Amino acid sequence: ANSILVSHDDNFIEELKDLNTTYEIIRLSNSRTLMFFDSLSRRNIELVLRLNSVEIIENVVKVTPLGTITRGIENGISGQEEIGVNFFKNNPNIQLTGRGTIIAVIDTGIDYLHKDFIYPDGTSKIRYIWDQSVEGKPPEGFFLGTEYTNEDINNAIKANNKNLSTDEEGHGTIISGICAGLGNGNKSYEGIAPGAELIVIKLAKVNGDYNSAMLFAALQYAYRKGEELNIPTSIQVSMGSNGLVGYANRTNSRETYFSNGVCVVTGAGNEGDTGTHASGRILRDGEIVDIDIQIQQEEPNLRIEVWLSRPDRVNIFIISPTGETTKAVDLSSYDLVTGKFDFEDTEYSIRYSYPATYSGQEHTIIYLRRAKPGIWKLQLEGAYITGGVYNVYLQNRVFLKEGTRFRESDPNSTINYPGVQPDVITVGTYNSITRSIWASSSRGPSLTNRIKPDVVAPGVNIIGPYLNNSYATVTGSSVAAAHVSASIALYLEYTINEDNYPNKGFVQIIRTFIQGGANRAGNVVYPNNIWGYGVFNFRGMFDQLK
Numbered sequence: 105a106n107s108i109l110v111s112h113d114d115n116f117i118e119e120l121k122d123l124n125t126t127y128e129i130i131r132l133s134n135s136r137t138l139m140f141f142d143s144l145s146r147r148n149i150e151l152v153l154r155l156n157s158v159e160i161i162e163n164v165v166k167v168t169p170l171g172t173i174t175r176g177i178e179n180g181i182s183g184q185e186e187i188g189v190n191f192f193k194n195n196p197n198i199q200l201t202g203r204g205t206i207i208a209v210i211d212t213g214i215d216y217l218h219k220d221f222i223y224p225d226g227t228s229k230i231r232y233i234w235d236q237s238v239e240g241k242p243p244e245g246f247f248l249g250t251e252y253t254n255e256d257i258n259n260a261i262k263a264n265n266k267n268l269s270t271d272e273e274g275h276g277t278i279i280s281g282i283c284a285g286l287g288n289g290n291k292s293y294e295g296i297a298p299g300a301e302l303i304v305i306k307l308a309k310v311n312g313d314y315n316s317a318m319l320f321a322a323l324q325y326a327y328r329k330g331e332e333l334n335i336p337t338s339i340q341v342s343m344g345s346n347g348l349v350g351y352a353n354r355t356n357s358r359e360t361y362f363s364n365g366v367c368v369v370t371g372a373g374n375e376g377d378t379g380t381h382a383s384g385r386i387l388r389d390g391e392i393v394d395i396d397i398q399i400q401q402e403e404p405n406l407r408i409e410v411w412l413s414r415p416d417r418v419n420i421f422i423i424s425p426t427g428e429t430t431k432a433v434d435l436s437s438y439d440l441v442t443g444k445f446d447f448e449d450t451e452y453s454i455r456y457s458y459p460a461t462y463s464g465q466e467h468t469i470i471y472l473r474r475a476k477p478g479i480w481k482l483q484l485e486g487a488y489i490t491g492g493v494y495n496v497y498l499q500n501r502v503f504l505k506e507g508t509r510f511r512e513s514d515p516n517s518t519i520n521y522p523g524v525q526p527d528v529i530t531v532g533t534y535n536s537i538t539r540s541i542w543a544s545s546s547r548g549p550s551l552t553n554r555i556k557p558d559v560v561a562p563g564v565n566i567i568g569p570y571l572n573n574s575y576a577t578v579t580g581s582s583v584a585a586a587h588v589s590a591s592i593a594l595y596l597e598y599t600i601n602e603d604n605y606p607n608k609g610f611v612q613i614i615r616t617f618i619q620g621g622a623n624r625a626g627n628v629v630y631p632n633n634i635w636g637y638g639v640f641n642f643r644g645m646f647d648q649l650k
Contacts, residue, residue: 107140107164107310108152109317116157125151130310131247132321138164138310144455146439163469165347165521166313168502169212169275170371171563171580173570180577182292183562186536187587188643189296192594202297202593204601206231206335207283208326210319211276211342211582213306216257217266218277220285220293220569221302228257229284231301231333234325235269236308236318243325249308269306274571278578279342280304281569283590293567293575296590299597300338303329307343316521319343323522327366336365336596336609340589341528342582344373344520346380346497350411350465350551351521365600365609369589371581372532372557373520373546378501379509381518386418386484386492394423395482395496399475400507408470408482411495411551418494419485420468424448425478448476465551479511495551516633518546519556520581529592529615530556531585533563534639541634545581548633555631558615559622561587561640584640588618591642598646605649621645 110116112135120129125148130138141148152158184190192200214221214230221229233252234243240250252268260268271277280295284302287294305322307314323339330337375381382395397408412418422430424445430452431443442453450472457467472480484494495517498504523530523546533545542564548556563584570576592614599605608614619637621644624630631637 106142106144107138108144109162109164109320110137110139110152111135111159112137112157113159116155119155119157123151132317133246133324136317136321136324138317144440162351163348164315164317165345166499166503167316167319167343167345168314168500169273169342170344170374170520170582171275171279171342171578173274173278173576173578175570175576177567177575177577180565180567181537183536183566183587184296186562187591188641189591189594191643192646200594200597201299202284202590202597203299204335205297205300205593205596206303206330206333206337207297207300207589207593208303208305208329208337208339209276209280209283209342210305210307210322210326210340211279212273213269213271213276214280214304215271215277215571216268217261217264218281218569218573219288220281222261222288223286226261228254228261229286229301230254230257230304232303232329233257233269233306235306236321237306238269245328246321246325271306271571274576275342275582276304276306278568278570278576279340279582279586282566282583282586283340285569289569289573289575293569296587297593300590300593314343316345316348319522323368330366331363336600338589338592338596339366339368340586341368341370341522342585344371344523344581346375346500346520347407347409348521349497349519349524350467364607365596367529367592367611367614368527369529369531369585369592370523371520371585372523372530373518374533374544374580375501375518375520375546376515377543379513380498380501380504381495381514382510382512383493383495383514383517386486386489386494389486389489391486393484395484396511397480397482398507398509398511399477399480401477401505403472403475403505403508406472406475406508407499409497410468410470410484412466413491413493414466416466416489416491417487419487420454420470421483421485422452422470422472423481423483424450425476425480430454450474450476516547517549517551519548519550520546523556524550526554527611529588529611529618530558531581531588531640532557532560532634532636533581533584534560535564536562537564545634555636557636559588559618559636559638559640560584588640591645594642595645599649608649617645617648620648
């Protein structure tokens with residue numbers, strides 16, 4: 105909880121030597137460092153902000169893979185016919201497979217010994233693996249993990265050595281296979297872009313969880329690799345978070361924004377029906393709103409985020425099940441308030457937003473440690489109200505105990521970070537068997553009122569390669585995103601590599617074509633917060649080129 109991501113210039117490490125506080129760091133890259141403190145007090149934040157080398161600081165949140173795997177392949181399907189790619193793979197006149205492109209998968213790693221990633225000559229289709237969790241030789245410009253080259257991977261395949269880098273969860277393996285698997289185990293499970301090469305970034309866990317700082321470093325790496333190799337690159341981000349959703353600036357995506365042939369795709373999230381978001385409106389100064397949070401089993405560490413549009417300000421109180429209340433905070437300053445509910449033996453902290461983050465939102469983070477079962481109230485009192493709209497989030501459902509939820513929740517505005525970013529293509533989850541939206545698919549709009557998701561794509565019970573040369577099925581928005589990121593590899597092969605439309609590889613153009621080519625039902629108004637511009641269709645996207 106007490107960490108920040110610092111963006112800085114080359115003098116930062118030198119300047120840190122004089123920092124008069126206790127801290128630890130993990131250096132990520134030459135421009136980003138993760139810092140940990142005993143407490144994120146105002147003093148610590150200001151000490152860092154005073155350093156000349158510091159550009160911005162950002163909150164760090166837990167992220168989670170956006171897919172759930174079921175072993176075995178009963179009821180499993182392929183989404184390829186649904187999205188219209190088979191026409192191009194089987195058409196002798198055009199035959200697109202993703203040749204000469206890279207799909208960079210940011211995920212839990214990959215089982216590189218799975219036969220679906222090995223060519224007939226025994227070599228791997230994986231060009232690089234950056235395993236952030238293994239100490240060793242980091243990639244150039246980065247300071248953690250180990251970068252394995254195609255040669256390293258080929259040698260491991262020859263020796264049948266599975267210990268180079270492992271995927272304990274299988275999520276990265278199945279997503280990589282849906283994107284670009286060779287179908288060696290079973291041709292009907294071939295990936296969407298079997299001709300594309302893979303770069304896999306395995307995120308490291310910090311204190312037991314994946315986080316947004318490691319995700320950010322992975323994005324930086326994928327982007328730099330594509331540029332360095334000068335190969336069109338589609339970046340698949342399989343992770344997401346309910347945190348940071350109000351940050352919709354370009355800092356995180358500025359590197360990809362103006363590049364021809366680099367595109368970032370991510371899932372919208374799986375929080376549509378999970379009770380992790382509440383919203384409403386405070387009409388005037390002095391009005392008090394109560395938001396009930398139901399807890400059925402003790403929560404060791406509950407994080408609650410409150411977002412308001414500037415310049416609105418509210419006073420925030422927490423009332424425990426026995427009626428104890430937190431102390432008031434002077435709102436004139438960013439600060440940290442801590443205390444304890446004696447009857448519940450629950451510690452709390454309330455942290456008002458940094459003055460130095462890029463966001464049009466007022467932002468407060470609340471932590472409850474050892475929150476006991478019962479109804480907890482979050483009380484918002486209007487201090488200065490012009491618009492009055494508030495949005496409150498718990499962590500992603502996977503981080504919560506069963507039964508922890510808002511008593512009155514709102515399925516809208518549940519798009520996860522980084523899918524809220526303007527220059528990321530964000531994909532919701534469609535059930536191609538029932539031809540309906542998947543109930544947990546996160547909905548828009550973003551807190552800055554952008555239409556999200558961009559489109560929806562198949563993401564329920566999709567078959568792909570799993571650990572130890574097996575296959576499994578997977579459900580969630582990471583899977584829906586994989587259908588789009590792999591299709592973009594086919595698109596980049598046709599437009600850039602085959603030189604048909606060499607200037608049509610910018611993310612804004614790709615997004616417009618994806619939106620324009622989506623399938624839309626006749627009786628629905630598009631774009632909307634559930635379907636975006638419709639169901640992704642590669643043939644429709646391709647026709648936009650004409």
